[in-house]
Amino acid sequence: MPAAAPALDQLQHHLHTTRLLGSISSTLYYDQNTVMPAAGAAWRGEQLALLAAQLHERQSSAAYADLVAAAEAELTADAPPQRRRNLQLLRLELDRQCCLDPALVSALARAQSHGNAVWQQARAANDFSAFAPALRQLIALRREQAGQLAAAEPVARSPWEILAQPFEPDISKARLQELFAPLAAQLPGLLEQVAAAPAPSPTQAFDLPxxxxxxxxxxxxxxxxxxxxxxxxxxxxxxxxxxxxxxxxxxxxxxxxxxxxxxxxxxxxxxxxxxxxxxxxxxxxxxxxxxxxxxxxxxxxxxxxxxxxxxxxxxxxxxxxxxxxxxxxxxxxxxxxxxxxxxxxxxxxxGLIRVEADELSYSLHIVLRFELELALLEQELPVEELPGQWNRRFKDLLGLVPPSDAEGCLQDIHWAEGLFGYFPSYALGHLISAQISEALEQQIGPIExxxxxxxxxxxxxxxxxxxxxxxxxxNAEQLVEQVTGRPLSSEAFLTYLRAKVGQLAEGA
Amino acid sequence: MPAAAPALDQLQHHLHTTRLLGSISSTLYYDQNTVMPAAGAAWRGEQLALLAAQLHERQSSAAYADLVAAAEAELTADAPPQRRRNLQLLRLELDRQCCLDPALVSALARAQSHGNAVWQQARAANDFSAFAPALRQLIALRREQAGQLAAAEPVARSPWEILAQPFEPDISKARLQELFAPLAAQLPGLLEQVAAAPAPSPTQAFDLPxxxxxxxxxxxxxxxxxxxxxxxxxxxxxxxxxxxxxxxxxxxxxxxxxxxxxxxxxxxxxxxxxxxxxxxxxxxxxxxxxxxxxxxxxxxxxxxxxxxxxxxxxxxxxxxxxxxxxxxxxxxxxxxxxxxxxxxxxxxxxGLIRVEADELSYSLHIVLRFELELALLEQELPVEELPGQWNRRFKDLLGLVPPSDAEGCLQDIHWAEGLFGYFPSYALGHLISAQISEALEQQIGPIExxxxxxxxxxxxxxxxxxxxxxxxxxNAEQLVEQVTGRPLSSEAFLTYLRAKVGQLAEGA
Known part of the structure; x- marks a missing residue:
């Protein structure tokens, strides 16, 4: 750091400690999911909550806000663009933290924990109605959260868009609809084409030791x-x-x-x-x-x-x-x-289950969830109509009707924790990977x-x-454009899938 | 907690959070020693230092001192003895923390880290002289620490005794000498008795998969x-x-x-x-x-x-x-x-190495270290004479002369981190185990x-x-007396060893 930027130095020190705390949390998470005995869960929850409180304090305190403001004040016209960008990103995150009513943050944390527990039981019992009230409450709290966050948004965004920002910065509904429309239009046809070919071998179940x-x-x-x-x-x-x-x-x-x-x-x-x-x-x-x-x-x-x-x-x-x-x-x-x-x-x-889906059908699982999230958050779809809507759209997109809600709208944990705006990233991953792959192949030759x-x-x-x-x-779209020279689209992914379907049919 | 003790409630809350932080540290330590890749060490060091600083702050801050004092003020004549004992132990620890000059604490932390690094190299190179300056510095700092801590001790204690308190509360040199003298007197004879018998089978090296x-x-x-x-x-x-x-x-x-x-x-x-x-x-x-x-x-x-x-x-x-x-x-x-x-x-x-020693010779390794710690800390033994003293006393006690300092006075990590006062606990463990075992056998029958x-x-x-x-x-001695009805002595341990030596000689 240059000596002329003392606030920046202090800010870096602050962020360093924040990163240390965050990585301690990650270590506990890793331990929890690899070796921690089951009975350790309650204490681990307390440890993680303590760290979360410390992290929140560090990221929203007046002292931190002062540090960010002081570092901004040090920014001269000839400051490196990376420094400017770092401070912009910190400012946005700080403004978002400060918009939130702490009472809402606590209420959300409780509702998420409650939602998760109720969902576990509801899924096991295949009983959507047992989960519906918790989901209704989570939707209401998330809408309230989006309302509070709106004040910090640099551009006008819908509630769903605001909630999606942490996962996919700068994303909009219109852009996603544009990217996903060709998938919804063309993937079902490709699936039908594959269905006409014989099933993959081996037909008998077997396993690897x-x-x-x-x-x-x-x-x-x-x-x-x-x-x-x-x-x-x-x-x-x-x-x-x-x-x-x-x-x-x-x-x-x-x-x-x-x-x-x-x-x-x-x-x-x-x-x-x-x-x-x-x-x-x-x-x-x-x-x-x-x-x-x-x-x-x-x-x-x-x-x-x-x-x-x-x-x-x-x-x-x-x-x-x-x-x-x-x-x-x-x-x-x-x-x-x-x-x-x-x-x-x-x-x-x-198939019925997203996490078991292959490349061809995976994105359709996402299109379905994206549409339903919009319906729930912005189009007043009553929660009790979710299972019916799920099954109807699933039939349209994937040609199957889930025999139960456990294998339908209750299968994912995301909504049980009020996590809206996350699903599209999974499908964007396919599109980005495909378009980046095209650029890579142009530069260093075919991946195959x-x-x-x-x-x-x-x-x-x-x-x-x-x-x-x-x-x-x-951001993600800028990255794709910088790496591939073109705006992100679904074309590379669809081209790749068409070729793969053809290649797989050979010698079938 | 009774409602009449609001300070005690607050204190419990404070201690609970302290325990959470301490256990986070333990989790990181566990991770470090089981799965952490080697390159993670530097960052892990920073994480642990951050937690150590937080812990030190919680255990020595003015706010914490006020809480302890307020809880003490709430103590009535009819308060449960357990509460009184808890507060006494907290007070002693707090007074000790407050006696220490923070500059000394930092200097010690640096000297420990340095001592460990230098010792690793000196042991590998079998070069005691490379380690001597670091050891000399650690001894000086520990003596300074003992001098500062003396003000908090409830009774007069020597420097070595003060340093031993965290490991063995209330222990004294005189008591240890009393407990260890029969070991130094009788174990060498038992070892000679065993040496006269044939070596244990199998004589050929083998291994278990x-x-x-x-x-x-x-x-x-x-x-x-x-x-x-x-x-x-x-x-x-x-x-x-x-x-x-x-x-x-x-x-x-x-x-x-x-x-x-x-x-x-x-x-x-x-x-x-x-x-x-x-x-x-x-x-x-x-x-x-x-x-x-x-x-x-x-x-x-x-x-x-x-x-x-x-x-x-x-x-x-x-x-x-x-x-x-x-x-x-x-x-x-x-x-x-x-x-x-x-x-x-x-x-x-x-044998030469403490951590590989059996029940019969283990305590002699400890007697040797105890005597040398006293000589270094309280009897002005020059550090450069340590190897000679080690080897001479080792021959007296165990009948062997270490062929190198790496297998002699450089073998343990304790002194490399300035850890004095710890070794006797290992031998006390044998004595306590033996005496408790006698009481157990009187009550529920022979362990065999x-x-x-x-x-x-x-x-x-x-x-x-x-x-x-x-x-x-x-404390440890009170525990032994409470459980066995007698003051701690070396008799049960020596009786047990004599019987075992005889039993092993049968059918040899």
Whole structure:
């Protein structure tokens, strides 16, 4: 820091401590989900609440607001644009924190905890009516929150848009509708085309031994630059990626009985998240505690995990390379050759459950949720009509009718915690990954060819150069435009899917 | 809490938060030693320092001092003795914190960190002279610390005694000399007696496969009440036990190549520590954040781990029960029968290294260190004479001369961090365990018979009733007197060892 910016120095010190506290929280979260015994949950909840209170205080106190204002006052006309951007992002977040009535924050925290508990029971009992009152309350509180936050928004935004900002900065409903309309129009047709082809082999259920799955995951990571000095892989009930310090990256996976490829693909996915985190500009002291050292959006984050999961691990070339290893490990070939093996990575069959969906149907699950969130938050859809609306639209988009609400509108945890505005990021991840992949291929050649040659390191180097260091210097759409030279659209993703559907049909 | 004690309520709230922060620190420590990648160390150091600063602030601030004083003012003549004792212990700790010059605290923290780093190199290079300046500085700082703390001591204490208080409250040099003199007098003779007998079998080196050692450790814990809902066992470089929350207990072990029983015995040892922690009065809200909910001394803590390691796992009856399982797991019997198997748990041969010592020689390692600490801190022994003094006394006590300082006075980490006053607790653990065992046997019968019948649960129940719930209501010596009806002495331990030496010689 230049000596002429003492407030900036103090602000950096403040942010550094905030980051330390946040990363302590992440460590507790990691411990909780990997090794903590069940009875430790209540105490862990108290520990996390204590840290959350400290974090909130640090991010909304008058002393902090003074620091931000003093650093803004130090900004000269010739200040580096990165500094200006850092302060803008801090200012926006501070203004948002300050808009919120603390009573509402507490009420929301209680409603989320209550919503989660009620949802667990309602889903287990397949009883939407037991969950409806909690959902109604969460919607009301979130609308109230959006109303309070509106004062801090730099442009006019609808309630849903305001709630989506933390996940996808600067996103609008109109833009999402524009991006999603081609998906809703074209994906059902592609699904029908696939449905006409024979089902993927093997048709009989089989499994890979747990120890073999563990070995395969380790080999995958070893080939993709996993460094045990900076990284740790553990087991957890649900796979996740988690950054615990500037040189401390964790991922977790799980072995799912009856789903022989689940752990392998989840490892690829979570490692993609982690690579992005590892590539963010955090080693430079100027960046690490500042906003520019952070991921720019959940959509971009997801694009990085989906790149490694879908573009690489589900590619034909990757299947060619790994088929011998899987066959040798298992001692047999239930896939009947490499094409069958590849197709087992790409079932392309619509199903009821979002988290089990493949590339072709996944986005339709998201379109459905996006439309319903808008209906609930902005179009006065009565909560009790949610199951009917869900089932009707699900039939339209995916051709299936959920036999129960547990497999329908009760399947996700997000709404149970009042998390509205998050789902679209998952689909944006697919679009961004596809468009970035096109740019990558124009510059360094086809992904299939690089993967066939075992040169995933070239893919990493390109991402490390082109995508990861951008941090929050740009938002998601700006990032795509900067990297690909074109505005984000659904075209690259649809082109990719059409090609894949054709390729999979060959030799079926 | 009664409504008539509002300051006490506030104080409890304060202590509760302090305990939350301390347990967050423990979680980070656990993570650091089990899964954290090496590169995470620097950031973890910053996280721990932040928490340490917060803890120090909470334990020494004027606001906290006011709370303690207000709670003391609320104490009426008929207040429960437990409340009085809690406040006395808090007052003593607060007075000690307040005596210390913050500049000294910082200087000590730096010297400890420096001492540790220098010691690592000096030990690796077997170069005591490289470590001597750091040790000299640590001694000077610790003497200064003892000088500052003297003002808070309720009775006159020597510098070494003051430094030993955190580990062994109320201990004195004279008392330790009284307790240790019979050990120094009688153990060498016992060692000579054993040396005359043939060496324990198997004479050839062998090992147990890692997976078998893991299974044996799990089975051991399952038989000793390990509850996966409240406990977690992990791997770490050095075994330890760690309490992370009132219902969250962790232990770690390691498999040591070439030492087939190391993991098994370490599991027994660490589980003993954990059982004591689990049995402390922490489930009752009145106790958990208060001093009475804590372990009363390191010596008592060690007595609980040594009880399960030495009195149970190294007993003849235990060997009889487990020999078939070890033999079956290994597919052979390198011990040549149960007596050989039992003797492999009890080598009783003097060695150079404390942490590898058996029951017979362990205390002599401690006597040596205790004497040298007194010489360094209170008798002006020049630091450069430490190696010579070490080797001369080692020969007197254990009959061996260390071939290098790395295997002599450089072997332990304690002095490298200026930790003086800690070692005696290890030997006290043996004495306390032996004397408590005598009382237990008078009340519920011989340990050997109970172990032979697989009734370790009876041992646990007795300890859970007689020892663990005492917390810090009494100090270590008071605990022993309360549980056994006699003042602590070395007699029970020496009686036990004499019997064991005789038993081991049978059928040799």
């Amino acid at each position: 747990e120890a073999l799955q563990e070995s395969l995951c380790s080999e995958l990571l070893d080939g993709w630059g996993y460094d045990g000095r900076r990284c740790q892989r553990s087991r957890s009930a649900h796979p996740f990626s988690c950054t615990v310090g500037p040189e401390d990256f964790r991922i977790t996976t799980r072995v799912v009985r009856g789903q022989p490829l689940s752990a392998f693909l989840a490892t690829a996915h979570e490692w993609g998240h982690s690579l992005y985190e590892q590539g963010l500009p955090r080693s430079d002291d100027h960046f690490f505690p500042w906003p520019l050292g952070e991921a720019t959006s959940m959509g971009v984050h997801e694009s990085q995990s989906l790149f490694w999961e879908c573009r690489v691990a589900r590619s034909r070339a990757f299947a060619e390379r790994w088929h011998p290893r899987f066959r040798q490990g298992l001692g047999s070939d239930p896939w009947g050759g490499v094409q069958g093996f590849w197709r087992s990575f790409n079932p392309l069959r619509p 060819a690089l993967v066939r040659a075992g040169q995933e390191s070239a893919l990493q180097e390109w991402l490390a150069r082109s995508v990861w260091p951008l941090g929050r210097s740009v | 890692e997976a078998l050692q893991e299974s044996l450790c799990s089975e051991l814990l399952d038989g000793w009440g390990y509850d996966g809902r409240r406990c977690q066992r992990s791997r770490s470089a050095h075994p330890f036990s760690c309490t992370v929350g009132p219902e969250d207990f962790r232990i770690t072990t390691r498999v040591v190549r070439g030492q087939p029983l190391s993991a098994f015995l370490a599991t027994a040892h660490e589980w003993g520590h954990s059982l004591y922690e689990q049995g402390l009065p922490r489930s009752d809200d009145h106790f958990f954040p208060w001093p009475l909910g804590e372990a009363t001394s390191m010596g008592v803590h060690e007595s609980q781990s040594l009880f399960w390691e030495c009195r149970v796992a190294r007993s003849r009856a235990f060997a009889e029960r487990w020999h078939p399982r070890f033999r079956q797991g290994l597919g052979s019997d390198p011990w040549g029968g149960v007596q050989g198997f039992w003797r492999s748990f009890n080598p009783l041969r003097p 018979a109970l172990v032979r019948a697989g009734q370790e649960s009876a041992l646990q129940e007795w300890l859970a009733r007689s020892v663990w719930p005492l917390g810090r209501s009494v």
